[in-house]
Amino acid sequence: MLWNQKKNIQNYRNVIFTKASSSICDVVVKLLIPVGQVAFSASLxxxxxxxxxxxxxxxxxxxxxxVSNIGKAYSPHTGIFTAPVRGAYHFEFYVFGSGGSPGSVVGLTKNGEHIFLGQQVQSTGWGSGSNGATLLLEAGDVVFLRLWPDRRIYDDPSRYNTFSGHLLFPM
Incomplete structure (x- = not known):
């Protein structure tokens, strides 16, 4: 019986040591392997x-x-940025349009939720507007820009309408 207790204690120690070693290894791996760099910039x-x-x-x-898509988190096919890791991200956008009605109104959207608007509304000539936000995103969250209903947006080879974002730091 004493031999069985001694063996059980030894098995218990082995399990604890293995789990502790595994946890320490996980932490070391996370510290040694850098989080992928994420940044993009694109025009309309x-x-x-x-x-x-x-x-x-x-x-x-x-x-x-x-122009750049470091980390490949932005899709030029869908217009959607997908966060690869949990972290703080910064986005900015510029909207350009010609005068007259209706003007350009664009919304920064996170997972379908409206965050901020950027707009260009004037009676004549050309104009631009901009906005930006720093957002806490979970891995898999999506961010994109939406043109508001019954509005328009104009662009040309000068590439006035842009959308950019980057990971500030992982969390």
């Missing part, structure tokens, strides 16, 4: 000039001319 049109809208529904804007 790949080439040429054009106006999108007015459309009678919210429309996800797809920024097709990608």
């Amino acid at each position: 049109l790949e080439s040429g000039s054009g106006t999108l809208g007015p459309i009678n529904a919210h429309t996800t804007l797809v920024f097709k001319h990608v």
